[in-house]
Amino acid sequence: MASVERYGIEIGDMQQSEQDLLECLVRISQGEPLDARADALVKRLVEAGLVDCNAATRALTSAGIGRCQSLQHRQAGDAEAAQGLWHREHPDAPAI
Secondary structure (H helix, E strand, C coil): CCCEEECCEEECCCCHHHHHHHHHHHHHHCCCCCCHHHHHHHHHHHHCCCEEECCCCEEECHHHHHHHHHHHHHHHHHHHHHHHHHHHHCCCCCCC
């Protein structure tokens, strides 16, 4: 979905940085290992109060959980909007 002007505001795709943030938060939430490239992001998440980190574990704070849920809703909303726009552009296509 490309960036589109709607109702006086610009609506665009979820940025790569937001997708990376979501992936990192979900992995921390599920206790999955993170790639070494995520170290700088994790440090920023700890400083921002989204992640609690000790020597053994990482866990989302309540703020981290809220941000993760917000990003998941955004991602789902973007997918739904893209599907709606596609059907608007292709009215004869069968509904999926």
